[in-house]
Amino acid sequence: MIRKRILTLLLCSTAFVLQPLLATEPSKIRLAAEDSWPPFADSSGHGLSHRLVKLAYATESIEVESVVVPYNRGLHLTEQSKVNAVFNVAKQQSTEGRFLFGNEPLFIASASFYQLTKREPIAADKWSLPPGIRVGIMRGYEYGDEFDALPNIVLWVADNQYQLLNLLLTHKLDAVVMYDKVAAEFLASTGVASEVYPVFNNHTSELYLAFDKNSASSIPLAAALDRGLRRLKQNGEYQKLLAQIGHATKTQ
Structure with missing residues (x-):
């Protein structure tokens, strides 16, 4: 009988402790x-x-x-x-x-390497990029686990998409990596969709x-x-x- 009372008290105490925890679910x-x-x-x-x-x-x-x-x-x-x-x-x-x-x-979402349409393709794929190629990316973005292992790249880091595109259009970069849906939006809104195109895929995340x-x-x-x-x-x-x-x- 005493054991039952102790067990009952323990259960009540546990319920009392858990109740405020359950009530604090984020709103x-x-x-x-x-x-x-x-x-x-x-x-x-x-x-x-x-x-x-x-x-x-x-x-x-x-x-x-x-x-x-x-x-x-x-x-x-x-x-x-x-x-x-x-x-x-x-x-x-x-x-x-x-x-x-x-x-x-x-x-x-998928991302690709983009280059100017007037130039010859920079490579067949990301693993065959030529030495010293200048590639622009966005600060803090993720580009897949393979990206850091790519050889030959000289990275330029931009703070916004407009800066990234401008560096490409002014020939300061050979290519930029952009997420495809985002690239389509920016290329259309800036009126340069005919001047820049995706040459090959980088990754899908x-x-x-x-x-x-x-x-x-x-x-x-x-x-x-x-x-x-x-x-x-x-x-x-x-x-x-x-x-x-x-x-x-x-x-x-």
Whole structure:
């Protein structure tokens, strides 16, 4: 009888401790959103990633607040625990040690080497690039685990897409690496679509919301996003959203 009473007291005590923990499930998330990656995210805080993340979290009754910053700044803000997460991050060796990722990617996106149409192709593929070739990339971006192993490249780092394109158009670079959907947007908006073309693929990445590894709220927030994304895929809203930028950007 005494043992039963002790067991009952222990169970009550455990329930008392767990109750506030269960009640503190996050109801809001603060994100760093890139300012120069349309159609996924732009300087006005709009884009496909914004809409998708808000829709997914709305199914979990979680409010989304975004701060629009350069991509590299968003990564640092997340690591400094000033925001909960940053979106459109590729999961690869260089990022998995820095951030916590959920199971459901936001998108799958491909990137290519782009060059001027008036020039002969710079190479047959990325592994046969000639020595000393000048290649432009964006500061802080991920370009796949293979990119750092490419021989012969002289890297130039730009702070925004306009600077990257300008360096190519003024012959200061031989090629730039751009994500294809983003490149299509910028080439069209700047009126130089006929002057620049993708010569060969660099990589394809799954893009995620990358969470602060040091925050206790990151695990439940990542789990909530996973549930929301799965729900959107099941009800067809996810597919409708992707259709807004065509059929080339799809996830499995």
